[in-house]
Amino acid sequence: MPLPTPRRMSWIACLPEFAAGRDTPEAFLDRCLANLETFEPQVGAFVHIEIAAARAQAQAATARWRAGAPLSRIDGMPVGIKDLIETADMPTQCGSPVYEGWRSERDAASVLALRQAGAVILGKTVTTEFAAKVPRGTRNPWDPARTPGGSSSGSAAAVGCGMLPVALGTQVIGSLLRPASYCGAYAFKPTFGAINRGGSHDALSQSAHGPIAATLADAWVTAREIADRAGGDPGYPGLLGPAELPAVRRPACVAVIETPGWKVADAAARALFEQAVAKLAADGVKVINRANHRGVALLETMLERAGYVSHALVNYESVWPLNAYRARDPGKLSGFLRDRLVEAEKMTPAEYRALLTERTAARAAHAALAGDCDALLTLCATGVAPLGIEATGDTVFNIPASYLGAPALNLPAFMLDGLPLGLQAIGPVDGDAGLFSVAGWIDAALASGVPGA
Amino acid sequence: MPLPTPRRMSWIACLPEFAAGRDTPEAFLDRCLANLETFEPQVGAFVHIEIAAARAQAQAATARWRAGAPLSRIDGMPVGIKDLIETADMPTQCGSPVYEGWRSERDAASVLALRQAGAVILGKTVTTEFAAKVPRGTRNPWDPARTPGGSSSGSAAAVGCGMLPVALGTQVIGSLLRPASYCGAYAFKPTFGAINRGGSHDALSQSAHGPIAATLADAWVTAREIADRAGGDPGYPGLLGPAELPAVRRPACVAVIETPGWKVADAAARALFEQAVAKLAADGVKVINRANHRGVALLETMLERAGYVSHALVNYESVWPLNAYRARDPGKLSGFLRDRLVEAEKMTPAEYRALLTERTAARAAHAALAGDCDALLTLCATGVAPLGIEATGDTVFNIPASYLGAPALNLPAFMLDGLPLGLQAIGPVDGDAGLFSVAGWIDAALASGVPGA
Numbered sequence A, B: 001m002p003l004p005t006p007r008r009m010s011w012i013a014c015l016p017e018f019a020a021g022r023d024t025p026e027a028f029l030d031r032c033l034a035n036l037e038t039f040e041p042q043v044g045a046f047v048h049i050e051i052a053a054a055r056a057q058a059q060a061a062t063a064r065w066r067a068g069a070p071l072s073r074i075d076g077m078p079v080g081i082k083d084l085i086e087t088a089d090m091p092t093q094c095g096s097p098v099y100e101g102w103r104s105e106r107d108a109a110s111v112l113a114l115r116q117a118g119a120v121i122l123g124k125t126v127t128t129e130f131a132a133k134v135p136r137g138t139r140n141p142w143d144p145a146r147t148p149g150g151s152s153s154g155s156a157a158a159v160g161c162g163m164l165p166v167a168l169g170t171q172v173i174g175s176l177l178r179p180a181s182y183c184g185a186y187a188f189k190p191t192f193g194a195i196n197r198g199g200s201h202d203a204l205s206q207s208a209h210g211p212i213a214a215t216l217a218d219a220w221v222t223a224r225e226i227a228d229r230a231g232g233d234p235g236y237p238g239l240l241g242p243a244e245l246p247a248v249r250r251p252a253c254v255a256v257i258e259t260p261g262w263k264v265a266d267a268a269a270r271a272l273f274e275q276a277v278a279k280l281a282a283d284g285v286k287v288i289n290r291a292n293h294r295g296v297a298l299l300e301t302m303l304e305r306a307g308y309v310s311h312a313l314v315n316y317e318s319v320w321p322l323n324a325y326r327a328r329d330p331g332k333l334s335g336f337l338r339d340r341l342v343e344a345e346k347m348t349p350a351e352y353r354a355l356l357t358e359r360t361a362a363r364a365a366h367a368a369l370a371g372d373c374d375a376l377l378t379l380c381a382t383g384v385a386p387l388g389i390e391a392t393g394d395t396v397f398n399i400p401a402s403y404l405g406a407p408a409l410n411l412p413a414f415m416l417d418g419l420p421l422g423l424q425a426i427g428p429v430d431g432d433a434g435l436f437s438v439a440g441w442i443d444a445a446l447a448s449g450v451p452g453a
Helices: A012-020 A025-043 A051-066 A109-116 A153-160 A177-183 A216-230 A267-282 A294-303 A306-317 A319-328 A335-344 A349-369 A399-404 A432-446 B012-020 B025-043 B051-066 B109-116 B153-160 B177-183 B216-230 B267-282 B294-303 B306-317 B319-328 B335-345 B349-369 B399-404 B432-446
Strands: A046-049 A078-082 A120-125 A166-171 A186-189 A208-213 A253-256 A286-288 A375-379 A408-416 A419-426 B046-049 B078-082 B120-125 B166-171 B186-189 B208-213 B253-256 B286-288 B375-379 B408-416 B419-426
Touching: A012 A216, A025 A051, A025 A078, A025 A120, A025 A153, A046 A153, A051 A120, A078 A153, A109 A120, A109 A166, A109 A216, A109 B319, A120 A153, A153 A166, A153 A177, A153 A208, A166 A216, A177 A186, A177 A208, A177 A408, A177 A419, A186 A216, A208 A216, A216 A432, A253 A267, A253 A294, A267 A286, A267 A375, A267 A408, A267 A419, A267 A432, A294 A349, A294 A399, A306 A319, A306 A335, A306 A349, A306 A399, A319 A335, A319 B109, A349 A399, A375 A432, A399 A419, A408 A432, A419 A432, B012 B216, B025 B051, B025 B078, B025 B120, B025 B153, B046 B153, B051 B120, B078 B153, B109 B120, B109 B166, B109 B216, B120 B153, B153 B166, B153 B177, B153 B208, B166 B216, B177 B186, B177 B208, B177 B408, B177 B419, B186 B216, B208 B216, B216 B432, B253 B267, B253 B294, B267 B286, B267 B375, B267 B408, B267 B419, B267 B432, B294 B349, B294 B399, B306 B319, B306 B335, B306 B349, B306 B399, B319 B335, B349 B399, B375 B432, B399 B419, B408 B432, B419 B432
Parallel strands: A078 A120, A078 A166, A253 A286, A253 A375, B078 B120, B078 B166, B253 B286, B253 B375
Antiparallel strands: A046 A120, A166 A208, A186 A208, A186 A408, A375 A419, A408 A419, B046 B120, B166 B208, B186 B208, B186 B408, B375 B419, B408 B419
16 A cells, blocks of 8 residues: 655654643654554564553653643653664664673663653664665655665654654764655654763764654754763763753855765755755855855865764774674674675774874864854765665765764755755764754745645 | 672783683683682672573683684673663662562663673662662672762672673763772773674663773773764764774873862872872873863863853763653652652753753864864772762763763772772763874873772
């Protein structure tokens, strides 16, 4: 049976209704479950789901809202957790036979924070094998013949079609923003370190946790509620900014960065992006680029090797625990990961250090731009979700923000051949709140191409 | 039965004998096991031990040495692993009922590196509860009526009496250097990030892994063999320096820092330290201190609150996973940890950020001193190991190096009333190798007061 057109479903938009007693978390969950019933059989966003427990929690939250005493703005909000992140009451399987049926019996820091805020953990969403490249069968709700992207495949697919208003994901290369682009959802990859990764299996030097969400408000408020309770990674300041969605602000200047992705992007995708930039310029936003600004040209030069360096860093940092899993049972790792491990083991500490230094230099070039523009803009993917579910698409446009440790957003601003495509906005490190301000303005100026909210 | 005088036992000192075929890893292990038989019943350094497996591994290593093809300089070396660090073939219990009988079924990054180098994991050494304050019964091999210190209690006790040449420990406040001082062993707390902590339960912003060892050479070579294979923490350069123990070098200048510990140190301990400094000065080493050098005075000022700030940071960063364990079963946490958790939960992200900033400023003051002196010297504890095993002693002298993220060594240089007491040398961040050079010279100049090697 053909699927209906996916629509996102915002939790934050319902807050006035909850407060007024005209809507309830229970009813909201029912709407999510209706979408789940429609889409999940063909999409496969979840690897584990606990409907009865979720209903009971939504009921409790409903009672708190009725009593005028919700635990937080997300009390009762259904949320999905990427299956790389530990949950006390559900298995954490990391998309790998190594972790089949494994239960840590503890909540990750972010998950416990969500529970403390009253959020309802509906289930675990599909991740590729250890958040790398090998997919685990999830399909795109816009077209089940297409990939939802990865590695946060299930989180993007579930939010894109309103099974959930928010789902947590992780990104070390392109795992939040690209699937959000393919599935027509917002995604927020915070500044490196801004959300505590304790209890998640992505202890890598450019990995970050963030929400895939129905709206910018759902993304911001969820990230905020987590960070207020769980903080950032040890030694990092954690997410900075106000409790509510930062007020919309017209950017004075944006920098267009083409990145190495530009050369391989679809012509139609590039055209949509260029139209959007022209619209912003027509609205009075100054646009700088490699041709007219030396700082942008320098950053683009520093980003030329970002893909190579990012992958090399991540592979080196992934030697453990993959070598420990290989020691136990090599047959439980994919051939892809086994080969990558053998390659990574050839790298020396000195080579790793040289690559870290190169990344640090790129970050300095990005920081130097912060005074000259409010955000960097680029595409979020080379085009719409590709056909087939054996691969998760090209990460090339997602690498820069991961490499720079910078906050980034996917805005589901475009539609192309009936499929969503995202605009990416990247802010300065620790400028997450400011990024939301200008991205909110840009999103409204472009009038979202993807239905939802 | 009274225990004999503890003696450390160096592995590295035996390398020429192994190479010449006059000694073997099997015979070395037998000597360790003889000491274990003598001391362990009264000391209780181990929480888990695998003698048969260790013998088999030592036998295999012996064959490799005989064939002239050892895997590394530590092929066949018996080593103990603090029970906070995961091991594939033994439980990891973190000194807590929460982890009773728990098996991760994977080796931590450092443990796998040790195995790849051929080291023989003899057992898991006792840690206090989650490496905090509540001890687990280990006694000091110099006097079983006294604490061995903590939290790396078992590692220090085992190395101090030659049950092992090396054992891994961790230090976030004072958990490597203080027990080494009390037990008469060398200890090396590397620069923050220098040794990969993957698979260990101490993901805190000033925690580091390091060896407690029979000699400086055992410490350096072990750290080097681990770091060569496992690298540092993700995003950090890892341990810098040569493969072999850095050559001894007379320091041009050392800075004496009194730290907040000075006021509470035993007069006899202070006198021993002052005699040692006088000896260095007589040997031509320039000595600077708060009275004659503004940089030292500034650093001492910045260290006045190091204890308060370190504990507050660590407590905030420990909210997770302790809150997850409390959610499961509060009865499995000590009253001490439960109380500490409640206190830590009151801290806001803004307060945490302010304390991080304060620590960063102290680190800058320390970095500024690097050009003016080769090392900072101070005591490693307020005195010898205190009587009683209900507490693990005063951490006050260990806090500065942890707080500064700087490399530090305990040199078992003094004896007081028949008990060991350590001299502490602290180097600049990433100056681990240089610290070994000057500490080696100092150690020889003072002629170690504690028998061993």
